[in-house]
Amino acid sequence: MTTVSSAEHTRRDFLYIATGAVGAVGAAAVLVPLIAQMNPDASTIAAGAPIEVDLAPIADGQIIKVFWRSKPIFISHRTKKEIEEAQNVNVATLPDPEPDSARVKAGHDQWLVVIGICTHLGCIPLAHQGEYDGWFCPCHGSQYDTAGRIRKGPAPKNLPLPPYAFLSDTKIRIG
Amino acid sequence: MSGHSTYQPQNPVLQWLEKRLPIGGLIHSSFVAYPTPRNLNYWWTFGGILSFMLGVQIITGIVLAMHYTPHVDLAFKSVEGIMRDVNYGWLLRYLHSNGASMFFIAVYIHIFRGMYYGSYKEPREVLWILGVIIYLLMMATGFLGYTLPWGQMSFWGATVITNFFSAFPGIGEPLVTWLWGGYAVGNPTLNRFYSLHYLLPFVIAGVVVLHVWALHVVGQNNPAGIEPKSDKDSVPFTPYATVKDGFMMVCFCLFFAWFAFYIPNYLGHADNYIPANPAVTPAHIVPEWYYLPFYAILRAIPDKLLGVLALFGSIIILAFLPWLDTSKVRSARYRPLYRQFFWVFVVVCVLLGWLGAKPAEGIYTLIAQVLTAYYFAHFIIILPLLGIFEKTKPLPNSISESVLSAKA
Numbered sequence: 001m002t003t004v005s006s007a008e009h010t011r012r013d014f015l016y017i018a019t020g021a022v023g024a025v026g027a028a029a030v031l032v033p034l035i036a037q038m039n040p041d042a043s044t045i046a047a048g049a050p051i052e053v054d055l056a057p058i059a060d061g062q063i064i065k066v067f068w069r070s071k072p073i074f075i076s077h078r079t080k081k082e083i084e085e086a087q088n089v090n091v092a093t094l095p096d097p098e099p100d101s102a103r104v105k106a107g108h109d110q111w112l113v114v115i116g117i118c119t120h121l122g123c124i125p126l127a128h129q130g131e132y133d134g135w136f137c138p139c140h141g142s143q144y145d146t147a148g149r150i151r152k153g154p155a156p157k158n159l160p161l162p163p164y165a166f167l168s169d170t171k172i173r174i175g
Numbered sequence: 176m177s178g179h180s181t182y183q184p185q186n187p188v189l190q191w192l193e194k195r196l197p198i199g200g201l202i203h204s205s206f207v208a209y210p211t212p213r214n215l216n217y218w219w220t221f222g223g224i225l226s227f228m229l230g231v232q233i234i235t236g237i238v239l240a241m242h243y244t245p246h247v248d249l250a251f252k253s254v255e256g257i258m259r260d261v262n263y264g265w266l267l268r269y270l271h272s273n274g275a276s277m278f279f280i281a282v283y284i285h286i287f288r289g290m291y292y293g294s295y296k297e298p299r300e301v302l303w304i305l306g307v308i309i310y311l312l313m314m315a316t317g318f319l320g321y322t323l324p325w326g327q328m329s330f331w332g333a334t335v336i337t338n339f340f341s342a343f344p345g346i347g348e349p350l351v352t353w354l355w356g357g358y359a360v361g362n363p364t365l366n367r368f369y370s371l372h373y374l375l376p377f378v379i380a381g382v383v384v385l386h387v388w389a390l391h392v393v394g395q396n397n398p399a400g401i402e403p404k405s406d407k408d409s410v411p412f413t414p415y416a417t418v419k420d421g422f423m424m425v426c427f428c429l430f431f432a433w434f435a436f437y438i439p440n441y442l443g444h445a446d447n448y449i450p451a452n453p454a455v456t457p458a459h460i461v462p463e464w465y466y467l468p469f470y471a472i473l474r475a476i477p478d479k480l481l482g483v484l485a486l487f488g489s490i491i492i493l494a495f496l497p498w499l500d501t502s503k504v505r506s507a508r509y510r511p512l513y514r515q516f517f518w519v520f521v522v523v524c525v526l527l528g529w530l531g532a533k534p535a536e537g538i539y540t541l542i543a544q545v546l547t548a549y550y551f552a553h554f555i556i557i558l559p560l561l562g563i564f565e566k567t568k569p570l571p572n573s574i575s576e577s578v579l580s581a582k583a
Contacts, residue, residue, distance in 0.1 A: 035353075038353050038354070038356055038367065039352065039353050039356065040352065040355075040356055040357050040358065040363070041356070041363070044356070044357045044358070044361075044363065048358060065454060067453075067454075069357075069358035069359070070357055070358050070359035070361050070453065071358055071359055072453070072454055117359075120338075120479060121334070121335040121338040121339070121479075122334040122335060122337075122338040122341075123331065123334070123335065123456040123460065124454065124455065124456045137456075138456055138457070138458045138459065138460075139331075139335065139456060139460045140474060140535050141534070141535060141536055154474070154477055154478075154479060154482070154535075155479070156478070156479045
């Protein structure tokens with residue numbers, strides 16, 4: 001095939017560009033289902049519906065683990081000492097500064113609800129361990145306090161809070 | 176480079192075929208008449224060994240796939256079934272799991288050989304980059320495969336590695352959810368990892384074809400690091416290279432068999448014989464040995480995003496090696512200073528590997544930080560400067576001269 005460069009635009013040029021453009025749009029459109037199929041499917045999303053948790057059986061000082069959206073949720077019934085430890089910290093000195101009041105619901109200081117996944121690389125921290133009476137991550141040594149805030153180690157952020165609300169004084173809904 | 180094929184079949188059927196598809200001529204010119212430098216040493220046999228190991232992994236892998244079930248409730252059980260119930264299943268699985276380690280041992284020797292003799296230098300840059308791509312694909316395949324038995328290390332290894340991508344600001348979280356197909360590593364993740372683990376070896380095989388093609392265009396490097404100039408400098412691939420490769424392959428198989436039969440779990444982790452439990456993280460997560468130097472680099476850096484970038488950067492930087500090494504002389508034989516820095520670099524890589532298996536605390540973190548800095552300095556400071564300041568030894572006039580003078 002020989003190509004002759006001409007300064008003038010011909011109808012053939014238009015056909016080339018139009019064909020190429022339609023092909024490119026078509027190829028891009030095919031990518032949408034190919035990529036989207038890897039996102040969580042309908043059953044996974046349905047299984048991620050909100051759950052209700054009864055707090056009454058959780059003893060003072062006890063931490064329980066429930067699963068929501070395949071993620072472990074730590075529910076900590078904090079003792080007076082633990083609440084005081086969490087409140088008496090100079091917030092400005094924290095790696096991810098948040099006061100204790102932002103970590104719990106108002107009037108429910110004794111209940112801490114956090115997603116139990118280390119913000120470093122996703123391991124599950126161990127409860128009642130580490131230098132801050134909170135959690136210690138065995139993978140890379142991150143330490144969290146009794147408000148689930150990062151205090152030491154490579155993790156960049158505090159343990160995230162799941163969306164949840166108190167239905168009554170002894171019942172919460174997560175999700 | 177390979178010259179004209181002298182393949183002229185006598186058999187009329189082969190003659191008939193050759194006129195229609197000259198595959199016999201291609202094989203003859205690539206693996207029989209192909210001229211190889213006469214001074215190749217045993218370090219040059221690892222390319223053949225790597226092709227062999229790719230074949231071993233594909234064959235044992237396809238057979239294992241006949242007995243394996245990629246489901247979170249059945250995967251661990253089906254692997255135990257392979258070990259206990261399937262005829263010779265234990266052998267096939269141990270060959271496959273140790274085969275991955277052998278594959279990496281061979282590729283590390285192959286890479287360090289390329290570094291020592293400057294095999295990445297002009298005109299072999301594309302050949303080298305294709306090799307780096309194969310190495311990346313191997314790492315991905317090894318990681319995906321380690322997830323499949325669905326033991327504790329499988330699960331938590333998959334969790335930690337996929338969380339690397341959560342370090343990227345903004346796109347991190349949706350990207351990780353997309354990789355998982357859920358809100359955590361789960362059944363969709365296992366399914367897709369299995370699919371990709373089956374696919375990638377064939378992608379590797381495709382890139383290997385390109386790698387060998389590029390090799391046959393530019394020809395092999397050799398211990399003297401100079402190009403063959405006359406027929407005296409090279410010998411035909413068959414029988415010389417075929418026999419040498421074959422002999423070393425047999426020796427390598429002995430080494431492989433020793434692992435597969437006598438210490439099949441030496442390179443594994445006991446924790447992976449505990450079924451995956453999303454509620455409990457093992458006390459000490461360690462990746463497979465072949466990732467340890469990069470794991471040490473990740474942990475050496477206290478910032479999450481920078482750690483992940485350093486880990487990827489430490490591999491990507493290899494692709495730029497042809498331009499970072501400014502010396503015109505290829506072989507370390509004629510580069511007295513580079514030869515010393517090369518061995519320091521090897522020791523640094525081994526030490527990083529050792530640190531990757533240690534807990535990330537105290538003195539270990541400090542040493543890992545120093546060695547990580549040295550790793551990058553080797554590429555972006557030492558190599559560019561060496562090319563300018565090093566006084567190299569005189570190169571021989573030809574390969575045959577270097578061989579014959581060594582004998583005299």
